[in-house]
Structures are given as structure tokens and as C-alpha cells.
């Protein structure tokens with residue numbers, strides 16, 4: 001069933017678990033996410049970026065919305081990293097139940113002003129709003145405190161930002177970054193900063209962690225073995241994800257892990273059978289591989305069995 005992002009996340013916060021926001025760009029990814037959510041009885045958020053909207057257009061959004069509506073678990077359809085008011089309105093017209101406006105690259109005042117506009121429009125039609133404060137950048141443990149302060153979310157600013165904008169959930173920068181290269185070994189997460197932010201916003205306020213993929217080493221190795229090229233890839237450790245959920249994170253964004261699962265399996269299938277040319281024989285196994293990743297994430301987040 002289609003619900004708002006806030007309905008899913010406020011419940012998650014109150015009960016102390018996290019919910020995955022998984023990026024989708026086509027039918028197989030959407031099915032992998034929803035079938036895993038139903039198998040695990042977990043609420044879930046289907047995230048579509050501007051790149052996804054450009055790639056899949058109306059056909060993609062219609063399919064995703066219909067699939068979310070038919071699902072036997074609560075599903076929110078969410079705009080990921082909306083860069084403008086216009087994109088947000090487009091998503092709302094498509095029937096999204098949750099939107100992100102990302103003006104984190106602008107100065108604080110502009111971010112507040114632009115986010116406020118989006119909140120007025122989205123709330124008028126019953127959709128939830130996420131916005132971001134700080135820069136998503138991989139941070140090494142030894143980086144100086146003032147350098148961290150310049151990049152990562154300032155707790156006091158976070159409190160003012162939420163009060164002035166009226167957003168429903170806030171994406172925080174605490175050391176994670178997008179993609180497969182999040183730092184060496186166990187990438188650094190600023191748990192202290194997260195606890196300060198959560199302390200000021202209140203225990204029930206839903207916070208969002210972008211760049212949260214785990215980049216499973218087993219998949220990285222299989223990707224390489226199948227001929228893929230990838231550097232020193234590391235994701236966020238499972239212990240850090242669970243600690244962050246206990247500290248206030250409600251929404252955990254995951255895209256890279258699905259891309260890795262998809263492409264690894266496609267490579268393996270094509271390598272194993274050079275004669276294969278039925279797309280279903282290539283995309284079907286990729287869908288199964290992504291399904292496994294999503295189920296494992298739901299167990300990690302504690303959302304399994306909550307729907």
C-alpha cells in the first residue's frame with residue numbers, strides 16, 4: 001500500500017528500527033525491492049533520483065507507483081535529491097508521497113528559503129519532505145576537527161533549519177559519501193555529531209543517512225572475478241549502521257549495493273553462457289541477486305517483520 005514517507009519513518013523511530021530507501025531505475029530493481037519487502041514483511045521506500053526520472057520518464061513512475069499501491073506492505077515513493085522546486089512539483093504530480101529537496105550546496109539562508117517553498121507545496125498535497133544540511137564527503141578519522149566542522153552537519157544549525165523549514169526528516173552529513181569508495185578499511189562515521197543532532201531534535205525525529213551502502217566484499221570480489229574493474233571499495237560497516245539507527249537514523253539510503261549486485265550477476269551470467277541472448281535470462285538472475293541484498297539490508301536495519 002502506498003503511504004507517506006513520514007508515516008513509515010515516525011513509526012520506525014518510535015520502535016527503534018531503520019527503513020531502507022532503495023533507488024530504482026527499472027522494473028527488475030522495483031520488483032527486487034518490493035518482493036524482498038513482502039518476503040520480509042518490511043516497510044520500504046522506493047527512491048527515484050532525477051537521473052531515474054530522466055531515464056525512465058512517465059513509464060517508470062507509473063509502473064513504480066502502481067507496484068507500490070499493489071504491495072502488501074507499506075511503501076513510500078520518494079524523490080531522491082530533487083534539485084529544484086520544478087522537479088519536486090513534477091514528482092508530486094506523478095503521485096510521489098515523499099520528496100527530497102537538496103539545496104545543501106547553497107548557503108544556509110538559500111537552503112532554508114528554497115526548502116520552505118517545497119514544504120508548502122508538498123504539505124498542501126499531503127506528501128512528506130526531506131532536506132539536507134552539510135556536505136556528503138568521505139572523512140578520514142585523522143582529519144582536523146575544524147575541517148570536519150566545515151563539511152559535516154552542524155548540530156545547532158540542524159535544529160534551526162528544521163524549525164525554520166518545517167521539514168519532516170533531515171539528511172545529515174556525518175562522514176558517509178555516495179558510491180563504492182567511502183574510505184579505507186572501516187570508513188569513519190561521526191557518531192558523536194549524530195548523537196548531538198538527535199539530542200537537539202528529539203529522540204522521535206527521523207534522521208536520514210545517505211551514502212549508506214555496505215559494499216559487501218563478497219560482491220566486490222565476484223565483480224572482479226567476473227572481469228569488472230573496481231578500486232579499493234569499502235562501504236559502511238553493519239555495526240556503524242546499527243549504532244546510527246540506535247542514535248536517531250530512521251531512513252537508510254542504498255543504491256550502490258544494488259548496482260553492484262545487478263552488474264556482478266549480469267557479468268557472471270554472460271560469462272557462464274556466451275550463447276545466452278534472452279534478456280529475461282540475464283535480468284532475471286540479476287533481480288534475484290538484488291532481492292538477496294535488499295533482504296539482508298532489512299534484517300540489518302531491523303525492519304523485517306515490522307509490516
Ligand code: G3H
Pocket residue numbers: 023049050051052080081178255256
Ligand atoms: O544519491 C544518488 C543515488 O545513488 C542516485 O544516483 O543520480 O545516478 O540516479 P543517480
Ligand code: 13P
Pocket residue numbers: 023080081177178179180209210211212213214253254255256257
Ligand atoms: P550509496 O551510494 O551508498 O548507495 O548511497 C545512495 C544514496 O545516498 C542515494 O540517495
Ligand code: ZN
Pocket residue numbers: 081178210211253
Ligand atoms: Zn543520497
